[in-house]
Amino acid sequence: xxxxxxxxxxxxxxxxxxxxxxxxxxxxxxxxxxxxxxxxxxxxxxxxxxxxxxxxxxxxxxxxxxxxxxxxxxxxxxxxxxxxxxxxxxxxxxxxxxxxxxxxxxxxxxxxxxxxxxxxxxxxxxxxxxxxxxxxxxxxxxxxxxxxxxxxxxxxxxxxxxxxxxxxxxxxxxxxxxxxxxxxxxxxxxxxxxxxxxxxxxxxxxxxxxxxxxxxxxxxxxxxxxxxxxxxxxxxxxxxxxxxxxxxxxxxxxxxxxxxxxxxxxxxxxxxxxxxxxxxxxxxxxxxxxxxxxxxxxxxxxxxxxxxxxxxxxxxxxxxxxxxxxxxxxxxxxxxxxxxxxxxxxxxxxxxxxxxxxxxxxxxxxxxxxxx
Numbered sequence: 098x099x100x101x102x103x104x105x106x107x108x109x110x111x112x113x114x115x116x117x118x119x120x121x122x123x124x125x126x127x128x129x130x131x132x133x134x135x136x137x138x139x140x141x142x143x144x145x146x147x148x149x150x151x152x153x154x155x156x157x158x159x160x161x162x163x164x165x166x167x168x169x170x171x172x173x174x175x176x177x178x179x180x181x182x183x184x185x186x187x188x189x190x191x192x193x194x195x196x197x198x199x200x201x202x203x204x205x206x207x208x209x210x211x212x213x214x215x216x217x218x219x220x221x222x223x224x225x226x227x228x229x230x231x232x233x234x235x236x237x238x239x240x241x242x243x244x245x246x247x248x249x250x251x252x253x254x255x256x257x258x259x260x261x262x263x264x265x266x267x268x269x270x271x272x273x274x275x276x277x278x279x280x281x282x283x284x285x286x287x288x289x290x291x292x293x294x295x296x297x298x299x300x301x302x303x304x305x306x307x308x309x310x311x312x313x314x315x316x317x318x319x320x321x322x323x324x325x326x327x328x329x330x331x332x333x334x335x336x337x338x339x340x341x342x343x344x345x346x347x348x349x350x351x352x353x354x355x356x357x358x359x360x361x362x363x364x365x366x367x368x369x370x371x372x373x374x375x376x377x378x379x380x381x382x383x384x385x386x387x388x389x390x391x392x393x394x395x396x397x398x399x400x401x402x403x404x405x406x407x408x409x410x411x412x413x414x415x416x417x418x419x420x421x422x423x424x425x426x427x428x429x430x431x432x433x434x435x436x437x438x439x440x441x442x443x444x445x446x447x448x449x450x451x452x453x454x455x456x457x458x459x460x461x462x463x464x465x466x467x468x469x
Contacts, residue, residue, distance in 0.1 A: 247397045
């Protein structure tokens with residue numbers, strides 16, 4: 098087992114490198130980078146100043162002539178940027194140097210990965226904070242959503258999937274399948290909006306808060322009241338995420354259980370006179386749950402980083418999903434690539450943990466005989 102773990106850890110290096118290279122090339126090749134973002138802000142402010150001067154009785158015609166002459170200047174360097182007409186080429190070069198764009202792409206990538214090896218993710222371009230500090234600051238919200246959603250999804254899906262498999266074809270199986278299909282068909286963000294309208298002071302009831310992870314007076318509350326306040330704020334977001342998340346796992350559990358029930362060892366166990374409960378939960382359950390339980394780490398990471406973007410936006414929860422969305426919109430490269438590196442590494446490690454959980458659930462599984 099140790100040799101298998103070492104091989105998998107070594108395989109993480111080229112896999113992570115490939116992920117970073119592909120995303121680096123795609124993101125940095127897309128228009129609207131940080132230099133253009135800053136230029137847009139500057140030219141927008143200049144336009145506002147020009148309009149105010151014109152409104153105050155300035156010589157608008159002269160201003161237009163100057164702007165027209167300036168717009169004919171060539172922007173220095175090998176790059177040109179939209180909206181940069183009229184700006185001093187030296188000023189453009191200074192902005193490029195500020196964001197590291199005075200170096201070729203491959204050199205920027207090597208410098209970035211050299212820093213990431215020591216877990217130095219740099220500072221955000223537009224927030225003036227370290228990427229690590231931003232991630233740590235947003236982590237409680239995402240961990241809360243990811244952890245409780247994953248636990249509830251598993252606690253609902255496994256018993257429901259087993260019950261559906263045992264009662265396959267019955268009325269219970271049919272109407273629960275209808276509920277599962279409806280839950281799967283409704284996007285979680287749409288269900289979140291419905292919950293807000295019904296239960297958060299929209300048009301009907303005012304039972305739950307509209308925003309935040311805790312109340313403003315949370316620090317002054319006693320510990321029991323803090324726990325209640327915490328779950329009071331999480332009720333609607335988690336409900337919205339669970340509704341759309343339990344359907345796939347429920348059907349996976351059912352199909353896995355049905356597949357094991359049809360195996361020869363189950364027929365043999367029944368022929369030996371074993372009770373139905375012992376056959377189902379003593380033999381079938383362990384084999385059927387392999388694929389379900391082993392996927393827990395990966396499911397948690399998926400929900401933690403990618404599954405809650407719309408939920409965080411709708412419920413005004415300042416977590417990693419919202420942080421990543423804002424970073425992508427602002428082309429905040431240190432924030433984009435820093436979080437991508439961290440969560441890609443975390444996801445690859447969780448895949449290894451998921452494989453190791455197979456051996457915990459069923460010690461008969463031996464990965465030593467497999468090639469990675």
